[in-house]
Amino acid sequence: MPEPDAAPPPPKRKSRLPMMLGLALGLLLGAGGFYASYARLILPGGSLPWAHTAVPSGAGPPVAFVAVDPVMISLGAAGLNQHLRMSAQLEVPPAYVAEVTHLIPRVLDVTNTYLRAVEVTRLQDPAALIRIRGHLLRRIQLVTGEGRVNDLLITEFILN
Template sequence: MSEAVADPADEAPRKRGKLLPVAAAILLGGGGFASTYLGFWSPVGLFAGSSGAPAVATVSPAVFVEVPRIELSLPGGRGRSLILAVSIETDATHRAEVEHLMPRVLDAFTGFLSGVDPAAYDKRGVLEIIRAELVTRTRYVLGEAPVKDLLITEFLIR
């Protein structure tokens, strides 16, 4: 009778022993898929062999085009004025295009700055908002390719 009854403590290690390799295979397979999917390595690269030195992308150096200084009188009767100097970061291939379209860029800048509420200049974070809006207007006039960034070199309210 004692031989007919199985000890439940003996069955638990056998199930764990069979489950451990299955769980390890699933984890390793998932990790391999994730690393391939994220681009850390490529299975095709293992069979392709070496093609020599890796290609190095050449990046043209940054060129800064100065926008003429903008001076605006702020409405409101307090006699305040805004002075703004900006540089557009581009590359050497687009420099002539940026300089050619500078009157349109100036028009877009002055149109935006004259429409800003004078009370907004007293608020915190206005410089970041103005910079973001000027970048948007610059890209609208010049396109996405020529404009890398916009730098505010002078911002003065007196």
């Protein structure tokens, strides 16, 4: 019969061995995967779909830039006196420079209409410029025609 004064035995601790083995195996597999991709053992020959090769200067497709007149828009309620000033350039193929230049008034109309519809709080968001650029580019491409405008480069975007 055990003595009544003796303390009960401490509970058994769970083994940490499975957790340590899992951690070590994960690190080993992660390091192996990194090395295999770094050494190009996976998809050799630079056939990675996201790998970009450097293009020598002048080797890209020829482009021209058409300036869009600066746009200044009053924002919000009349008493707040907030303004947005935006300048941009359109990247176009050289064959379409004259056609796109001829359509600049329509481009300005689409730009003004869209920017007036955007809420001031959205313009103050740090990621707003990316969204605005995408929306404007799509609207400008609809106005000018398919394949006439490749990109919209915003050169000035001031909100005060």
